[in-house]
Amino acid sequence: MIQSLMQEVPLTLNLVRERVVRLYRDKRVATRYAKAIETATYGQIVERSGRLAAALHDLGIRPGDRVATLAWNSQRHLELYLAVPCMGAVLHTVNARLPADGIAALLAHAGDSVLFVDRSLMAALRGLNLPPGLRQIVVMNDRVADDDRTDSELELPLLGYDDLLAGANANFDWPELDERMPSGICYTSGTTGAPKGVVYSHRSTTLHTLACLFADGIAMRERDVCMPVVPMFHANAWGFPYAAFMAGASLALPCRQTDPESLAALIQASGVTMATAVPTVWLDFLQALRSGVIARDRIATLRRIPMGGAAVGEPLIAGFADFGIEVTHCWGMTEISPLGLVNVRKSALGEAAAADARSTQGLPIPCCDLRTVAATGEEVPHDGATPGELQIRSPWAADAYFDGDQPGNRSQEAAALEAFAVDGRGRRWLRTGDIATIDGHGYVRIVDRAKDLIKSGGEWISSQALEAGILEHPDVREAAVVGKPDPRWQERPVAFIALEEKGRIRNVKAVIAEVRHHLSSHFAKWQLPDEFVVVSALPKGNTGKVDKSALRKGRHANE
């Protein structure tokens, strides 16, 4: 047996950091703080990251230690994205929308040693039982005034971020890392139970970043100015910060200002070409565009919106197309770093097939294999009709959940073990919990969360298929269908809908009748919702997704 003779170059984020130094020092990051837009060059950010790493080293941070952030999308958060993994430590991005006790629980579970927190989020920490291992809090955004260096309620010394950098050595000696070292921790949003930790590696994150630059995918380029609106604590802002570094694209970070006017101001000021956020953000934005609240010429540079986080309806795609902006449907999850599918048009598709395909979640990006599996464990055919559970195999997919700072640290809980499957060849697959069909071209259509299927009379009803049908009505703004317990059928579907303004003005009853009529041409009678409840807005969870459990419990605002 002969040996291959190629260089052993580990796939680590230091390749990305060094690339920025060599090629992209002049590219820019703009952050829209509450009062002003601040900009810095990548050269400055890399230099500051070096100081940050040196300061963290002085605070005792060593390879493998966890450093937490509780922060919105900002330049300083970006500096932590570079410094912490590249020095061998692990970046734990805590969801700032969690309740305060949830935050404390995650800091303890991850075993964080240092916490970086936005000044605007400090209030959430007061009165909490912070874990004993947390030995330092660093406050971001502003310099801390001298009389504010301790916080009696927190009983921890406070440092100001810029003070920390000002005192640090500028010549940090970045270590050589192994590609399988952990680089980051992100917890799932916990909409389906307690948050579960995913531990990324340098290898997984570097490969995922390279895949984000795939020409038939996100295709980020040096000429792009990229605005990730999705939070940097949510699955690494869908990988966009690292992708921007590798591609040399400039970044525009909206901090927490995600209303249409704030986003338009940032797009205009920075020349944003590509932006990403969940559909609810874009629904508001599109309405502001249509109503003229935001003039199209203010956002003339915006060309592409890779959109995910929830199903993207055809009206949203068509609505942006009217303004010359291409919406690309994407799909992923925290467990897969998060990108798995991107909807690009295959060259063989005719117009009708292409129109049908573009509302699917898309095609797998390279090195991301997937299959759909029946309850029997058998793969189902790729016929565009047979649903099965979507399972993923990829170098950037999770193999286990995190059991906290234990030796081995793989969660052995029954719930966690059920999230992974093994095929006949002994290969491991992530069970996504999504029910999908795959058509002959490879387009994946998520038809439901496994737990969101409505079981009626021994049959399944797809809540997502009903929602998609309801959303085809031009006066419907949002829709969610949930199962209501039923003594005879076990469950029966109930639809909750929020209307566009003109729908409310016109005649709510007429709109519902039209929706019902439209559905009846696509669904069997027994599949149709028993009730239509009109609400002012659907309740959202802390990641902006519709909170179906709230709907099931009747927690919604009727119109």
Next chain:
Amino acid sequence: MIQSLMQEVPLTLNLVRERVVRLYRDKRVATRYAKAIETATYGQIVERSGRLAAALHDLGIRPGDRVATLAWNSQRHLELYLAVPCMGAVLHTVNARLPADGIAALLAHAGDSVLFVDRSLMAALRGLNLPPGLRQIVVMNDRVADDDRTDSELELPLLGYDDLLAGANANFDWPELDERMPSGICYTSGTTGAPKGVVYSHRSTTLHTLACLFADGIAMRERDVCMPVVPMFHANAWGFPYAAFMAGASLALPCRQTDPESLAALIQASGVTMATAVPTVWLDFLQALRSGVIARDRIATLRRIPMGGAAVGEPLIAGFADFGIEVTHCWGMTEISPLGLVNVRKSALGEAAAADARSTQGLPIPCCDLRTVAATGEEVPHDGATPGELQIRSPWAADAYFDGDQPGNRSQEAAALEAFAVDGRGRRWLRTGDIATIDGHGYVRIVDRAKDLIKSGGEWISSQALEAGILEHPDVREAAVVGKPDPRWQERPVAFIALEEKGRIRNVKAVIAEVRHHLSSHFAKWQLPDEFVVVSALPKGNTGKVDKSALRKGRHANE
């Protein structure tokens, strides 16, 4: 220390093969044989690859064994590209332009067990001392007639390729491979000495393939129809076959028909959008376009030419731009799989800077780090002026040359060891032997092969800089400058030039005077060539590159 918890999915070409099966079965490969164009779908090719792997297994081929090809660019060669590495064996693509004894030497050095040979190349094998380890020859292109199953001169049984497939099991069980297993062997062309073997791994080839799809690089897409004219025995046809599989692009393979009319016919028949070959092929093609021998509308689909293998002159770039075809200057070498640099325009460049940058070899693709190093071993500044030896560090760069089928198989020869360097951090770099400058934006300009620098009076003269200057004259078609031994100055530059037809008609002496005048405004007097020799064409080596050693020995055809 916590562990990362991501899936262990090895980076092997089976990921590429499985992707083709899942997504791209309907894409097509067209091969232009001497008499006709044959087409097949990717689905058929993968199915035939499975049969091929089963047949090779029946012939005794096991993981690590070497399987050689002596073949032009064809569908069957492509099937070998899939079958051999994906079954764990090692594909040795032998340069069909080598002299016959050179071929035999490489078959012996690599320890090949089976050889696949194009029928048109069989003649080269007769009368050779084939190595004893070679136990089977398979003839490609045609079915072997019954009376042709042995070849008395070869004393080896012959098999026909399609007979081999017809008798093979269709359900080959592809093995799970380790990503560091060898996948292929390619020998350098040996223009600078004996051919040196490079042993690629599944990891290096898979990562290189992913990098070929980089949006700011080759950016191959599913909608593309890609025509690699560069031979599949030459650095994996620059990685285009595997890239086409991963991207789902269709392929058009010209076999050995690389004259303008043959290429135009294939472009027209297959709708080629992207093609790649060395500049000499494109010089002929451009002339045929200009003269109207090839009508532009026959090749209307052709949009992009990633071009490399030799410096690409500005007139060639501008010439194709006149026809709406974008030439992208690329750079690589067998030792780096082979892609390292792609010339894309950075957004910050003004028109003048962009014009200057586009004749450079370009910017490094992701995960390909580079530096320029002085004779002292120190890195030189990236100022666009200070030359240094270009060195590469990448997961797809060679770490050693191949010592044949020995344990360890790393060549320990002094010449081979000098091809690699170690930096102060213990990291290994490939020494390219090219002298380059890097400017502040990161653009790399190869100014010379180290061995092509002309040493005159203790100073260096860059032959490539002189060649680039000479090529700026519109009547000059090709140029090469070599050092002529000189008793006083050690060496003095001599320029060999081939003229465009209109230059020959006009007045050869006037053209030379104009060239000399032009050079004198950019070079010191002592740097100017002592002589200008007009030739009908420059001599080429077996990869189409200018053979400077032939020029030094006076082997050229004067006009």
